[in-house]
Amino acid sequence: MNNVLVVNSGSSSIKYQIIDMDxxxxxxxxxxxxxxxxxxxxxxxxxxxxxxxxxRPVLDHIAGFRAMVKACDTYGxxxxxxxxxxxxxxxxxxxxxxxxxxxxxxxxxxxxxEISPLAPxxxxxxxxxxxxxxxxxxDIPHVGIFDTAFHQTMPPEAxxxxxxxxxxxxxxxxxxxxxGTSHKYVSELAAEYLQMPLESVNTIVLHIxxxxxxxxxQGGKSVETSMGMTPLEGLVMGTRxxxxxPGILFHLHRQAGMTPEQLDDLxxxxxxxxxxxxxxxxxxxxxxxxRGDPRAELALATYCHRLKGYIGAYYAHLGKxxxxxxxAGVGExxxxxxxxxxxxxxxxxIRLDEHANNERGDGIRRxxxxxxxxxxxxxxxxxxxEIARQTVQAISTVSA
Numbered sequence: 321m322n323n324v325l326v327v328n329s330g331s332s333s334i335k336y337q338i339i340d341m342d343x344x345x346x347x348x349x350x351x352x353x354x355x356x357x358x359x360x361x362x363x364x365x366x367x368x369x370x371x372x373x374x375x376r377p378v379l380d381h382i383a384g385f386r387a388m389v390k391a392c393d394t395y396g397x398x399x400x401x402x403x404x405x406x407x408x409x410x411x412x413x414x415x416x417x418x419x420x421x422x423x424x425x426x427x428x429x430x431x432x433x434e435i436s437p438l439a440p441x442x443x444x445x446x447x448x449x450x451x452x453x454x455x456x457x458x459d460i461p462h463v464g465i466f467d468t469a470f471h472q473t474m475p476p477e478a479x480x481x482x483x484x485x486x487x488x489x490x491x492x493x494x495x496x497x498x499x500g501t502s503h504k505y506v507s508e509l510a511a512e513y514l515q516m517p518l519e520s521v522n523t524i525v526l527h528i529x530x531x532x533x534x535x536x537x538q539g540g541k542s543v544e545t546s547m548g549m550t551p552l553e554g555l556v557m558g559t560r561x562x563x564x565x566p567g568i569l570f571h572l573h574r575q576a577g578m579t580p581e582q583l584d585d586l587x588x589x590x591x592x593x594x595x596x597x598x599x600x601x602x603x604x605x606x607x608x609x610x611r612g613d614p615r616a617e618l619a620l621a622t623y624c625h626r627l628k629g630y631i632g633a634y635y636a637h638l639g640k641x642x643x644x645x646x647x648a649g650v651g652e653x654x655x656x657x658x659x660x661x662x663x664x665x666x667x668x669x670i671r672l673d674e675h676a677n678n679e680r681g682d683g684i685r686r687x688x689x690x691x692x693x694x695x696x697x698x699x700x701x702x703x704x705x706e707i708a709r710q711t712v713q714a715i716s717t718v719s720a
Contacts, residue, residue, distance in 0.1 A: 329449020
């Protein structure tokens with residue numbers, strides 16, 4: 321058996337999947353919420369697809385993993401039968417230290433703690449999950465899969481900010497990028513779909529969900545990406561502003577009296593689509609556009625304008641583009657966003673097939689016109705499977 325438990329731990333939640341890596345089939349998945357309360361919620365999907373939702377006290381992350389084990393043993397699959405061989409943990413920020421999947425030991429935990437100031441909202445909850453899982457499953461390897469790792473192939477000119485060099489070095493100020501697991505998975509599938517060697521394929525991957533990022537992938541390696549030192553840089557997102565003149569922060573501090581904490585909250589949680597329309601959900605925005613709401617139309621136009629700008633910039637960086645791949649919730653399911661983002665790029669050899677773009681479908685599908693020089697693809701992402709694959713890779717390397 322080669323069954324991997326994939327864990328994505330938040331401050332009050334644990335998402336989990338168990339994947340049979342011999343077949344890459346999902347055995348079960350679940351979500352534990354309201355950790356730290358007497359009213360924890362366990363949402364567990366059994367192997368037959370039946371969902372089981374129940375409440376029980378989940379006072380900490382260790383209790384959360386115990387609830388997961390109990391749900392598996394009650395509704396399936398029983399863990400003594402599937403025999404988990406490794407645990408793969410999503411970790412948001414690996415800094416410049418972690419550039420590949422890494423087997424977790426005490427030294428790795430200390431290093432992740434050390435770089436947590438780079439991702440104070442994400443790394444500490446990730447660590448809670450790691451520490452609880454290692455206590456729950458002490459006899460199997462645990463592997464950290466870092467969102468930033470895929471982007472560590474970016475050249476210095478792509479990741480360097482033009483600020484004081486000594487200050488940047490002292491406080492690790494540079495661009496790291498995020499969503500790396502998704503960008504890696506999708507770019508590799510794009511090459512496979514095109515039946516081309518990964519080393520010869522240049523792809524622009526647009527991960528468009530509540531968080532949004534775009535990556536230029538050259539021969540399987542990230543050479544440029546839109547998110548920076550934090551996930552705030554880049555494109556318009558559900559609640560994040562994306563690119564903004566830093567001087568606006570000083571202006572709001574001086575004129576509106578806003579504190580650093582208020583500015584952080586503004587740009588990360590009250591901006592983007594939410595700030596412009598009142599909703600962070602693209603489905604709500606599209607419905608408002610159809611009703612003729614001018615605020616929603618401006619928000620959608622701004623959103624797609626930024627996407628188009630990054631596509632053009634990354635085309636310039638790559639020089640040659642074989643595929644543009646849309647993925648994640650909005651990228652996979654909102655044809656209007658794809659159409660607007662690519663409109664006017666025909667001279668770059670990018671042409672959509674309107675009918676194919678508007679059709680719904682499962683799996684990978686091509687939505688570009690037959691005479692398009694660049695393949696435009698819709699590729700469902702599967703970050704959990706990619707984490708499981710990298711987990712197997714890491715433990716295989718160690719055992720070898």
